[in-house]
Amino acid sequence: MxxxxxxxxxxxxxxxxxxxxxxxxxxxxxxxxxxxxxxxxxGFPLARPARASSGLPPTTLTPDQALERLMQGNQRYLAQAPQPGPGNRDRRAILATGQAPFAAVLGCADSRAAPEVLFQAGLGDIFVARNAGNLADTGAIGSLEYAVSNLGVPLIMVLGHEHCGAAGAAVALAQQPLALPAHLRDMLLPMLPAALAALRAGGDTVEGTVRLNVALNVSRLLTESPVLAAAATAERLKIVGAYYDLDTQQVSAIQ
Ligand SMILES: [Zn+2]
Structure with a gap:
């Protein structure tokens, strides 16, 4: 050929x-x-792709309004309202011309913590980056920079969750050497500071690791990304931490 x-x-x-x-x-x-x-x-702004705004202008929600809409979705989830699903063919045709998500979530890859489900969001509503441990690694930071710079997303939520396997593995690794596959070990290393601090604090060390890890990754997004930091300083962006309780199915803020 x-x-x-x-x-x-x-x-x-x-x-x-x-x-x-x-x-x-x-x-x-x-x-x-x-x-x-x-x-x-x-630093900011990056060029907006021609297709991103052709069919859908960026959201006009403020960071606080975006957070309120996200949490209202979790309330509908708790009330067992029907999931919005992928939308009809007309909605999907509009989305083919561009996307305008109103929020972004950095979440864990855990199958029980899907942001679109927990927040009852439809197709095109939220921009999601996921990996085990909801870590602000290069891929996640780059993805979120795109969401903020090119799609005008006003809110990023770093979302940890109860019974997180990555946090449990980080706690185990902090206590003793473990024979782990290289990529899995390397992935867990950024969680060790949270795991060590949780072990020092005592109590439920996995939950403690999850909460500290969320807070650390909120900070990491701001300290490692000039793009996100500039948007936050200009009050175009808010970055918040949150915790999903598998038992109560409620998302709550991590201060
Ligand atoms: Zn997890």
């Missing part, structure tokens, strides 16, 4: 769209990366 002359991918242009999208060969991609690099250098 012949290679594309501008991107070297074996892909015939005459019979199918370019893999990088219309008019986006290697030069287009390099220009896009250059734009991202320029945005990173200046």
């Amino acid at each position: 012949p290679a594309c002359p501008c991107c070297s991918v074996a892909f015939p242009h005459r019979t199918a769209p370019h893999p990088a999208g219309p008019g986006r060969g290697r030069r287009g991609l390099m220009a896009a990366f250059a734009g991202l690099a320029a945005g990173a250098a200046t």
